[in-house]
Amino acid sequence: MKEFTTKTVKNIKPMTQINYDNLLNHLKDSPLAYWAEILPEQIRKGLCEQRYGDLPDWNASLAKLPEIKTQDIILDSEVKIGSANDCNEATRSQIKNALQELIPWRKGPYTVHDIHIDTEWRSDWKWDRVLPHLAPLKDKFILDVGCGNGYHCWRMLGAGANRVIGIDPSPRFIVQFHMIKHFAGQDFPIDVLPIGIEDLPEKMQAFDSVFSMGVFYHRRSPMDHLQELKNVLKPGGQLILETLIIEGKLGDVLVPEDRYAKMNNVWFLPSCDTLLSWMNKIGFKNPRVVDICPTTTQEQRMTEWMKFHSLAEFLDQENSALTAEGHPAPIRAVFVAEN
Numbered sequence: 001m002k003e004f005t006t007k008t009v010k011n012i013k014p015m016t017q018i019n020y021d022n023l024l025n026h027l028k029d030s031p032l033a034y035w036a037e038i039l040p041e042q043i044r045k046g047l048c049e050q051r052y053g054d055l056p057d058w059n060a061s062l063a064k065l066p067e068i069k070t071q072d073i074i075l076d077s078e079v080k081i082g083s084a085n086d087c088n089e090a091t092r093s094q095i096k097n098a099l100q101e102l103i104p105w106r107k108g109p110y111t112v113h114d115i116h117i118d119t120e121w122r123s124d125w126k127w128d129r130v131l132p133h134l135a136p137l138k139d140k141f142i143l144d145v146g147c148g149n150g151y152h153c154w155r156m157l158g159a160g161a162n163r164v165i166g167i168d169p170s171p172r173f174i175v176q177f178h179m180i181k182h183f184a185g186q187d188f189p190i191d192v193l194p195i196g197i198e199d200l201p202e203k204m205q206a207f208d209s210v211f212s213m214g215v216f217y218h219r220r221s222p223m224d225h226l227q228e229l230k231n232v233l234k235p236g237g238q239l240i241l242e243t244l245i246i247e248g249k250l251g252d253v254l255v256p257e258d259r260y261a262k263m264n265n266v267w268f269l270p271s272c273d274t275l276l277s278w279m280n281k282i283g284f285k286n287p288r289v290v291d292i293c294p295t296t297t298q299e300q301r302m303t304e305w306m307k308f309h310s311l312a313e314f315l316d317q318e319n320s321a322l323t324a325e326g327h328p329a330p331i332r333a334v335f336v337a338e339n
Contacts, residue, residue: 017062018047018178023191026163035201039193046194047171058175061101065182066091068113073184075158078124079151081183084114102176104306107151112183120306122299123151126213126242126332133290133336135238137161140208143232146215149176150192156211157190166192167200197228204232209240216243217260222268222275226282233339239284241335244269245292246328250277254327261314261323261330272333284337295330 020043027036049055068087074080087095096115099105108119138160144153147166150173156164168174177192210233212225219225229239246254248271260266270278272289279287300311311330316322321329 017059018174019186020191020193022186022189023165026189032204032206035204038201042195042199043193046169047174052171055171055175058102058172061098062175062179062182064094064098064101065179066094068183070113070183070185075154077158078111079108079154079158079180080111081180082113086113099179100305102172102179104308105149105176106173106306107148108305110151110180112180118303118305119151120300120303120310124155125299127152127155129291129293130213130240130242130334131155131159133334134159134240135209137209141206143167143207143210145197145210145212145229146218147173147192147211149173150180150190152211152213153177153190153192154180157188161189163189164191166190167195167197168192169194169196197225197232200228200232202231205234207232207237208234209238211240211242213240213242216241217266217269220267222270223278223282226278226284230282230284230339235339237339239335239337239339241275241279241337242332243275243335244330245275245333246271247331248274250274256325256327259325260327261311261325262309263314272335275333275335279335279337284339287335287337289333290336291334293332295332 024036024039027033027039047055068082070082071086072083092113092115095113099112099115099117105117105119107121107123108117109124110117137156139162142156142161142164144156144164144166147153147168150166153164153166171194174192174194181188181190210229212229216222216225233239246252246269250271250273252271253274254269256266276287276289295311297312302308302310314324315329316324316326323329
């Protein structure tokens with residue numbers, strides 16, 4: 001197993017377009033061979049052009065990326081693919097134009113051949129908060145639920161994971177991920193699939209660690225989501241759950257009647273004690289809170305790569321301690337437990 005950290009990675013064959021052959025071949029020779037039989041159809045449905053009218057344009061942008069021999073790849077301290085020495089300025093401009101056709105870029109940041117993708121979220125800050133509390137990822141099989149364009153998946157690989165699978169049903173994020181992987185190379189044991197957790201086989205019990213970060217509050221049934229997460233973890237595996245919470249006592253839960261911070265798909269924001277009790281009820285072992293952090297306008301904001309409204313516009317303009325609707329402003333907590 002190669003370690004993709006600060007060491008130089010050379011002569012990896014570039015990939016072309018969206019390709020899951022490496023993953024499917026791996027699964028066929030594993031206890032998850034049964035999943036490999038149904039996964040191609042799941043991928044086809046997840047990337048159906050009839051469902052997503054912009055997908056042909058996004059794929060066309062992916063096809064515009066030039067083939068470059070990437071010399072240096074860093075994944076442990078940042079996600080940096082290639083350097084300025086790998087191509088000339090005209091090629092770099094071609095790359096940047098193609099990448100910007102997939103705006104908005106939500107999760108990151110990335111540096112690709114000296115092009116800095118300054119994403120809406122400083123996802124590296126979240127990773128820095130989570131990392132000290134993780135069971136060792138070296139040589140582990142990891143699942144990242146609702147991974148967006150896969151930023152944290154790359155960081156998991158940089159932490160030594162053997163293989164990382166991210167899942168997210170948004171095709172834009174899938175294409176963004178493959179734009180990054182285009183330059184990293186198809187040998188990397190990392191994939192982002194266009195499916196949701198409900199599409200995974202029942203009771204897989206396959207993954208050493210499962211991450212659900214920024215997903216829980218978007219689920220209509222929090223207990224069902226916790227059970228889904230438990231079902232995909234190996235016995236003894238670690239769950240890392242990061243979500244919006246409210247300050248309060250056991251039993252306190254905010255259920256916004258309409259929007260929360262201008263999001264219309266926010267369902268449950270529990271207090272820490274409430275969520276811990278839910279995790280206990282589902283059967284997780286030793287659930288605990290390892291980090292609590294208010295979300296700031298330095299961590300989530302508009303940039304050149306995300307030109308739409310962001311957190312500053314989602315808060316009360318007179319009182320930043322409240323959302324635009326008058327709810328408590330976003331606070332995020334990280335929960336860890338074992339299966």
